[in-house]
Amino acid sequence: MARSRDPETKPKKGLSRRAFLSRGAGLAITAPIVTGTGLPAPQGAAADVKILGPEKVPITLRVNGKSHTLSVEPRVTLLDALRVNLDYTGAKKVCDRAVCGSCTVIMGGKAVYACSVLAVEAQGKDIVTVEGLSTTGKLHPIQQAFIEHDASQCGFCTSGFVVACKALLDKNPNPTMKQIEEGLAGNLCRCGTYTGIRQAVLTAAKTMKGGQTNA
Amino acid sequence: MPDYKWPEGTKRSLMGKHISRIDAPEKVTGKAKYTHDRKLPDMLYGRIVRCPYAHAKVVSIDTSVAEKMPGVKAVSIVQGPGKEIFWAGDEVVAIAATSEALACDAARAVKVEYEQLPHLVNEEDLSRAGDRAQKPEERTDGDPDKGFKEAEVVSEGLYGAPVITHCTLETHGSLTSWEAEDKLLAYISTQAISDVGAGFAQPLKLPAANVHVVQDHVGGAFGSKFAADRWDVEGAVLAKKAGKPVRMVLERDEEQVVAGARPSTFAKVKVAARKDGTLLAWETLSWGTGGLTGGGASPVPYVWRIPNRLKHYSVETNIGPARAWRAPNHPQACYITMCALDDLAAMIKMDPLDLFLKNIEMTAPRADLYKEELLKAAEMMDWKKKWHQRGDTSPGHLKKGMGLSIHTWGGRGHVSENRLTIYPDGSVSCELGSQDLGTGTRTVIAIVAAETLGLPVEGITVKIGDSKYPKSGGSGGSTTVGGVSASTRRASVDALSLLFQKVAPALGADPANLEAVGGKIQVKGDPGKSLTWKQACAKLGVTPVVATGKCIGGRDELTNQGVGGVQMAEVTVDIETGVVKIDKMVAVQDMGLVIDMTTAESQITGAITMGISYTLFEHKIMDEHLGRMVNPNMEFYKLAGIGDIPPIDVYIVTGKKQDDRGVIGLGEPPVISPGAAIANAVTNATGVRVPSLPLTPDRILAALEKKGGLS
Numbered sequence: 007m008a009r010s011r012d013p014e015t016k017p018k019k020g021l022s023r024r025a026f027l028s029r030g031a032g033l034a035i036t037a038p039i040v041t042g043t044g045l046p047a048p049q050g051a052a053a054d055v056k057i058l059g060p061e062k063v064p065i066t067l068r069v070n071g072k073s074h075t076l077s078v079e080p081r082v083t084l085l086d087a088l089r090v091n092l093d094y095t096g097a098k099k100v101c102d103r104a105v106c107g108s109c110t111v112i113m114g115g116k117a118v119y120a121c122s123v124l125a126v127e128a129q130g131k132d133i134v135t136v137e138g139l140s141t142t143g144k145l146h147p148i149q150q151a152f153i154e155h156d157a158s159q160c161g162f163c164t165s166g167f168v169v170a171c172k173a174l175l176d177k178n179p180n181p182t183m184k185q186i187e188e189g190l191a192g193n194l195c196r197c198g199t200y201t202g203i204r205q206a207v208l209t210a211a212k213t214m215k216g217g218q219t220n221a
Numbered sequence: 222m223p224d225y226k227w228p229e230g231t232k233r234s235l236m237g238k239h240i241s242r243i244d245a246p247e248k249v250t251g252k253a254k255y256t257h258d259r260k261l262p263d264m265l266y267g268r269i270v271r272c273p274y275a276h277a278k279v280v281s282i283d284t285s286v287a288e289k290m291p292g293v294k295a296v297s298i299v300q301g302p303g304k305e306i307f308w309a310g311d312e313v314v315a316i317a318a319t320s321e322a323l324a325c326d327a328a329r330a331v332k333v334e335y336e337q338l339p340h341l342v343n344e345e346d347l348s349r350a351g352d353r354a355q356k357p358e359e360r361t362d363g364d365p366d367k368g369f370k371e372a373e374v375v376s377e378g379l380y381g382a383p384v385i386t387h388c389t390l391e392t393h394g395s396l397t398s399w400e401a402e403d404k405l406l407a408y409i410s411t412q413a414i415s416d417v418g419a420g421f422a423q424p425l426k427l428p429a430a431n432v433h434v435v436q437d438h439v440g441g442a443f444g445s446k447f448a449a450d451r452w453d454v455e456g457a458v459l460a461k462k463a464g465k466p467v468r469m470v471l472e473r474d475e476e477q478v479v480a481g482a483r484p485s486t487f488a489k490v491k492v493a494a495r496k497d498g499t500l501l502a503w504e505t506l507s508w509g510t511g512g513l514t515g516g517g518a519s520p521v522p523y524v525w526r527i528p529n530r531l532k533h534y535s536v537e538t539n540i541g542p543a544r545a546w547r548a549p550n551h552p553q554a555c556y557i558t559m560c561a562l563d564d565l566a567a568m569i570k571m572d573p574l575d576l577f578l579k580n581i582e583m584t585a586p587r588a589d590l591y592k593e594e595l596l597k598a599a600e601m602m603d604w605k606k607k608w609h610q611r612g613d614t615s616p617g618h619l620k621k622g623m624g625l626s627i628h629t630w631g632g633r634g635h636v637s638e639n640r641l642t643i644y645p646d647g648s649v650s651c652e653l654g655s656q657d658l659g660t661g662t663r664t665v666i667a668i669v670a671a672e673t674l675g676l677p678v679e680g681i682t683v684k685i686g687d688s689k690y691p692k693s694g695g696s697g698g699s700t701t702v703g704g705v706s707a708s709t710r711r712a713s714v715d716a717l718s719l720l721f722q723k724v725a726p727a728l729g730a731d732p733a734n735l736e737a738v739g740g741k742i743q744v745k746g747d748p749g750k751s752l753t754w755k756q757a758c759a760k761l762g763v764t765p766v767v768a769t770g771k772c773i774g775g776r777d778e779l780t781n782q783g784v785g786g787v788q789m790a791e792v793t794v795d796i797e798t799g800v801v802k803i804d805k806m807v808a809v810q811d812m813g814l815v816i817d818m819t820t821a822e823s824q825i826t827g828a829i830t831m832g833i834s835y836t837l838f839e840h841k842i843m844d845e846h847l848g849r850m851v852n853p854n855m856e857f858y859k860l861a862g863i864g865d866i867p868p869i870d871v872y873i874v875t876g877k878k879q880d881d882r883g884v885i886g887l888g889e890p891p892v893i894s895p896g897a898a899i900a901n902a903v904t905n906a907t908g909v910r911v912p913s914l915p916l917t918p919d920r921i922l923a924a925l926e927k928k929g930g931l932s
Binding site: 027079081082086089090093094096097098099100101102103105106108135136137138139140145148149152153154156157159160161162163164165168186187188190191193194196197198199200201202203204206 | 321443860863
């Protein structure tokens with residue numbers, strides 16, 4: 007479940023995730039050291055890569071259709087930018103290392119762990135959070151189905167599951183139970199709402215095929 | 222004297238039905254605010270410097286570099302030079318800075334010198350506990366010696382449930398703000414709104430009344446969030462020093478290390494019986510730990526009243542301190558007892574269901590109910606058709622097996638007070654200093670008030686999660702539903718009676734002759750004479766009706782205690798890989814009068830899911846040499862995922878007999894049996910007993926190898 011490392015979401019030029027991480031914030035590391043790790047040297051590293059930080063930098067994030075300009079240190083994750091700077095608190099910080107899925111948001115059409123994406127690299131992509139699923143004030147069929155099947159208890163994992171279900175159904179509107187289990191394998195719940203979630207996805211899939219979707 | 226008793230089954234329009242939890246819309250839209258989501262202007266971020274050693278003395282602390290770092294606003298020494306530290310991860314220095322990252326940077330710059338001392342972090346091998354094993358606790362019930370003398374068979378075994386963590390998804394923490402010199406506002410992730418303030422008041426030398434506690438939602442608690450913890454108090458100390466609010470929220474690794482451990486129990490058991498399965502006597506040698514304070518004896522033998530003798534060693538270890546974990550001591554006791562009985566049954570080649578039924582009188586005082594539940598579960602599981610003698614002898618590497626277990630719990634309602642207000646516009650509010658852990662507390666309050674007032678659930682506004690509301694107990698021991706439903710029932714009956722007095726003249730009737738049904742106030746026996754709820758409330762003029770209802774706890778007649786339940790598991794074990802797949806779980810549970818069937822069923826499926834998790838995956842693994850937890854995260858501290866959970870068939874015993882008992886809590890009972898039921902199914906499949914949970918592939922393969930390889 008390396009959702010956040012989908013090669014298609016990697017920028018073609020400018021700041022790549024690997025280049026950024028291999029340098030650390032505000033620190034330029036020369037090519038031989040990168041090569042020494044056994045990784046291929048980034049293409050045209052010296053010329054193309056823009057070094058950011060460690061001080062705050064201005065960035066623009068497009069969240070739920072709205073553009074926000076904010077100022078963050080380059081080490082700030084998308085999750086912290088959403089929660090701390092923009093007050094989208096639906097996505098939760100739980101494991102903080104891409105295991106539990108409570109921070110799941112959709113970025114560029116794919117579900118990602120927002121705790122493991124840097125805010126600076128989320129620029130230029132459409133980001134959808136749980137708050138973006140019911141912007142018209144009407145519940146999304148997935149949210150409706152979660153209520154119907156009592157698929158939340160404490161609710162702390164719920165936002166992540168709802169968004170992961172959205173990404174799953176966007177990709178596969180007619181999933182089998184096995185595909186539901188695989189699609190949601192990157193999300194964890196402690197209260198034990200999985201049985202309700204499985205039913206909720208089936209119900210939501212049915213409703214959405216009926217054309218009642220609003221997102 | 223008003224009649225508070227619960228309405229008869231035929232007169233209930235809401236209670237016992239499937240009703241959606243009322244706070245679900247907030248949760249599925251991400252609008253529900255948790256402590257983690259709270260913010261205040263100029264808020265600082267707290268960070269704790271923790272001791273890396275399991276046992277050490279603080280020699281010196283140098284915070285000078287940290288104090289000068291950017292964004293750092295306050296530093297507090299929690300345990301200074303000379304202090305002895307008893308577990309890795311204990312608090313030493315607290316820091317507040319303008320961002321989480323800056324607080325972490327500063328924490329890394331604090332230099333602490335320690336003198337390391339000897340530690341013990343593992344207790345599974347009692348012979349290595351040395352002087353850390355206390356003088357044993359010993360007790361005898363009945364005459365076990367007589368039973369052992371008469372025995373035709375004696376089964377012996379070793380069984381254990383290790384230390385596990387709570388792993389609440391919302392880590393422990395708080396946001397504290399000084400509203401005045403001696404007044405503290407605390408947003409805290411808690412399961413005890415009305416009580417947790419005292420944990421700030423005492424160390425901060427404040428009157429408890431000056432601590433205002435607020436929490437709308439909590440992201441899991443399971444017994445680990447009753448107290449204000451030292452990090453919370455230190456947050457308030459930093460807030461005072463800096464003159465700004467401080468958010469002190471644990472990181473996942475801290476959560477796993479210091480914020481909750483379920484004590485372990487290991488036991489060597491001997492069970493004596495006749496060849497026909499009659500149980501005669503029992504002997505337990507047990508030990509366990511929950512950290513520095515050791516670990517008390519689990520109630521073994523569990524449920525079964527067999528003449529027995531117990532000797533228990535409490536082992537003091539250098540691990541983060543124990544906290545109550547959903548049904549304290551019961552899952553451990555249940556695992557030991559039901560596995561030992563299963564082994565006895567296998568020894569005499571008896572179906573454990575038959576062994577349980579043969580000795581059912583030993584489950585008194587609820588033997589009849591257990592029998593009914595065992596037979597019901599067997600029918601749901603098709604037990605008699607599927608069960609086979611120990612060890613699946615069919616060819617191939619996939620072995621199937623069946624296991625069962627029974628459990629019990631108390632669950633009487635706690636002390637609770639509800640202030641119910643009926644407003645002239647017809648709206649109704651309930652105010653309680655209670656909390657909803659995801660169990661459905663808000664929903665049951667709304668259902669009871671709506672049922673009593675003849676309104677739909679949406680007609681009730683439930684206000685909980687604030688210590689300014691009337692006091693209600695902490696959510697522990699499955700006591701919440703009984704407490705809040707009883708206080709709500711009384712408040713609703715009393716408020717309605719006050720409303721009847723105001724309305725009676727308009728209907729030309731005696732107030733005692735009115736009833737509230739279907740959104741109307743009407744004359745009994747003459748429903749044509751009625752007012753709608755809104756018309757009736759308008760008669761109040763400008764003065765709302767306010768009534769306070771109480772649950773007195775212990776002797777309260779609307780609530781009761783003592784439930785039973787049966788669970789059965791069907792599993793497939795791959796004896797080449799050691800991987801267990803659970804194919805089906807069945808749960809039969811009694812719980813007195815059911816208020817909301819939807820959230821009741823969810824408590825059971827949820828508890829079984831949590832049970833599958835601790836049975837197959839969970840273990841707080843301590844490194845013997847470093848003295849530290851090696852899996853303080855969620856990638857190596859495994860929780861069950863959606864694909865690990867089989868279909869779970871739930872049957873809740875209902876009917877007049879259950880209704881007449883009153884309301885009894887359910888949060889804990891169904892989490893008790895999964896360990897034993899699943900382990901017995903695995904043993905039935907493989908033919909070998911894995912002594913200690915979790916049933917990880919390596920343990921299963923090791924047990925198979927010990928038997929002499931794959932069968």
